[in-house]
Amino acid sequence: MKKDFIALTDFSSAELSAMLDLADRIKQSPQEFDGALKGKTLGMIFNKKSTRTRISFEVGIFQLGGRGLFLGPEDLQLARGESISDTGKVLSRFLDGIMIRTYSHSDVLDLAGYSSVPVINGLTDFNHPCQALADMMTIREKFGKLDGLKLAYVGDSNNVAVSLLFACVKLGLHISLVSPQGYTLTKEALEMSREEAESKNLSVVLTENVQEGVTDADIIYTDVWTSMGQEQEQQKRLNDLKGYTVNDQVMQWAGPKALFMHCLPAHRGEEVSASVIDGPASIVFDQAENRLHLQKAVMVTLMQ
Numbered sequence: 001m002k003k004d005f006i007a008l009t010d011f012s013s014a015e016l017s018a019m020l021d022l023a024d025r026i027k028q029s030p031q032e033f034d035g036a037l038k039g040k041t042l043g044m045i046f047n048k049k050s051t052r053t054r055i056s057f058e059v060g061i062f063q064l065g066g067r068g069l070f071l072g073p074e075d076l077q078l079a080r081g082e083s084i085s086d087t088g089k090v091l092s093r094f095l096d097g098i099m100i101r102t103y104s105h106s107d108v109l110d111l112a113g114y115s116s117v118p119v120i121n122g123l124t125d126f127n128h129p130c131q132a133l134a135d136m137m138t139i140r141e142k143f144g145k146l147d148g149l150k151l152a153y154v155g156d157s158n159n160v161a162v163s164l165l166f167a168c169v170k171l172g173l174h175i176s177l178v179s180p181q182g183y184t185l186t187k188e189a190l191e192m193s194r195e196e197a198e199s200k201n202l203s204v205v206l207t208e209n210v211q212e213g214v215t216d217a218d219i220i221y222t223d224v225w226t227s228m229g230q231e232q233e234q235q236k237r238l239n240d241l242k243g244y245t246v247n248d249q250v251m252q253w254a255g256p257k258a259l260f261m262h263c264l265p266a267h268r269g270e271e272v273s274a275s276v277i278d279g280p281a282s283i284v285f286d287q288a289e290n291r292l293h294l295q296k297a298v299m300v301t302l303m304q
């Protein structure tokens, strides 16, 4: 049975931990995995822009001995109305895996349903699982553990926040999501992880109060206020999210051991101040690098 990588809630904690262990091994001795996906081809459908996801997948599959095929928004007959079902069936005859970044999450679920090869979610409006699992790899590197840490996410509780919630609950971290009204986590996402969080005694706190949310956090995380596809709301978002910038005061509230994370791209002066993202607590470039190692582990797990 093929396995897809669409949401972290589709995996057990043990399966996710195994992918993190594999990613560590791949990072430590990449040459061991040189030919792991020899002769395999990953189709990479991008209906939105990307720097990290695109390059880390393309470089990753190349380093594993396979090749990546970049398929931009205008490249496929999908753009002219060919159905997702026909596209999935046809691509499965040529490819060994499909990575897709697009708007609607249900399109990715449909594509996976019609494809006989693994489908990897490279970001939808709903979530971003590759990002959050790579972030867990980075956190484990920095703290030597995941269990019992506290992550505070500040800003728009968007696709990245949803995947961070799922990752935290699967891997034993407490999470607080700090957002103003109108920008809080969807009920659907909360519901998807509520039972598991309760059974593991993990706290999932939603608050509008930044100081309350970040106190004692080990990790302060933020993301852009205007995600791809929301450009027409930009001015309103800038106004509504004022007061949720991660700045030196927010880092002080968290305490001296707190590290700063951001999935990037960042907007200095909006969701984060330059002093924080370019300061000593920031680990954003280690985070970006780990996308490569983690996604190689995902591809090896799904496509080998």
Ligand code: CP
Pocket: 049, 050, 051, 052, 053, 054, 123, 131, 263, 264, 265
């Ligand atoms: N963090 C992330 O997914 O970056 P890109 O949009 O550049 O791929």
Ligand code: NVA
Pocket: 123, 158, 159, 160, 223, 224, 226, 227, 228, 263, 264, 265
């Ligand atoms: N929330 C952002 C993440 C980009 C990696 C977006 O969806 O645009």
